[in-house]
Amino acid sequence: MTVQKRKVLERLRRLPSDIDRNSYLAEVCDNNETLFYALLVENMEYLAPIVYTPTVGQACQEFGYRFRRPRGMYLSALDKGHMHSCIGNWPQRDVQVIVVTDGSRILGLGDLGAYGMGIPIGKLALYCAAGGIAPHRVMPVCLDAGTNNEKLLKDPFYIGLVQKRLRGDAYFELVDEFLDAIRNRFPDAFVQFEDFSSDVIDFLSAAPLCVFNDDIQGTGAVTLAGLFSGLINRGLTPESLKDQRFVIAGAGSAGTGVATAILQGIMKQGLTYGEAVSKFVVVDKDGPLTVDRLGKLTKEQSVFARDDMALGMTLLDVVKQFKPTILMGLSAVGGLFTEEIVREVKVHCPQPFIFPLSNPTANAECSAEDAYRWTEGECIFASGSPFAPVTLPSGRILYPSQCNNMFIFPGIGLAASVLKLKQITDDMLYEASVAVAKSLTDDDRKAGRVYPHVNDIRHVSLNVAVAVGKKGIESGLSKAYDSTDIPHLEEILSSKMYNPTYVPLIKNADQQ
């Protein structure tokens, strides 16, 4: 395979853009899956941004034009009443990890309808390469309930249903039928909901399936991990999380997921609910979440409603009044963190955390270069999509970190599939955060990173799987293993990880 790998890498380097590289890699994957995964495992830093964010965003936007061969299962509203047969027709018999989207909120790009299928494909590529799930055990799914994107409804290449999105009961019946069909054929599968618009996400109680919402739970866990390691880098302890003040711009699935995970993290350090919740201001398009909006907020948002802020306050007003030590963006609004806002944060906190977490890169609330420049290189910076190192005028080089749920979901999927976990609990997610924070190397810390290097993602995923699996077994939530297996968990999980190597079709004489 060595020569094949060199050839593909050389071809990739000669292509003019990342979107061309993304298309070419899709062809490689269609023609030789083992080669594709071997390349991805060995070249994560180079290839993850091509297969995953940010390029996957463009791949979704141009999905119809670039479409060559179907990958994954498309289920549309027209399949209503037939989903059991559709799922029954999936050719692989042992599906363990499913990523499903309805395309209603793809990264920060909005409603991309059936073009959103690029996301389950990209996420599952990481499940296989980083989490070691074998490619024949994963299933990307697009639940096509229509689209409200007018541009797509007029796009001659659009591959989805040309109709407005189903809403209300008709929509939920579609999701229910899908889950029922999965439960019937793959009862032990781990089902990840991905990039569903926040007004329809409420599938986390789809028991008895093991379901996981990556945007809420995975993003919450990975963000908490970066806060722990950032505090340690600052010479503080993880317990000093309770002394921080958070402003979170974006109150959708990701923003509230992050706020909730940090809130739970703080409460583990002994603060009461009231004390912990007072550390947050969560802001949406209309300003901070406040008590006078309570009737209009979701259950998750209502937790963060304040009585000392006013509807309509700008982000700058909020920062001036609240004086955060940590500013996070999950708004999908590129450039939302202006120079004035970031400098204002630094007035009250000399070494703030600036986390513009929206994807893809154009939707990041600010760039690494701006954040470092506006804080004279003093901030801890992490973004959802990767940024290159930044050289300050002084010659000092700063290494931005990538805060992306990619450090969480592959490990959770590995634990869930091997141990046949019945559910993913908050305690497991907390252990996943701690495992990511503990996975940093001395080199990572010396470079000022608060997340591991992406080249280490396979090792990080194994650490996450061990931590999650241990908690799962202790909580009696594994259908396959028990407490006697805990000392051997790392060995058990690593031995089950897929390694992309060629397997001889005919056994050697000495193996027969």
Ligand SMILES: NC(=O)C1=CN([C@@H]2O[C@H](COP(=O)(O)OP(=O)(O)OC[C@H]3O[C@@H](n4cnc5c(N)ncnc54)[C@H](OP(=O)(O)O)[C@@H]3O)[C@@H](O)[C@H]2O)C=CC1
């Ligand atoms: N780094 C990572 O691992 C992850 C990053 N993300 C990113 O997070 C972003 C948001 O995702 P998600 O929560 O699912 O999306 P949603 O659409 O559910 O939420 C977006 C939120 O941002 C708010 N918003 C819009 N404009 C502004 C503004 N000017 N100021 C403050 N808030 C604003 C919206 O308010 P309103 O409701 O009033 O419109 C809404 O609350 C996406 O870009 C996504 O790529 C998501 C998951 C993981």
Ligand SMILES: CC(=O)C(=O)O
């Ligand atoms: C990373 C991710 O899940 C998102 O941007 O939606």
Ligand SMILES: [Mg+2]
């Ligand atoms: Mg997502």
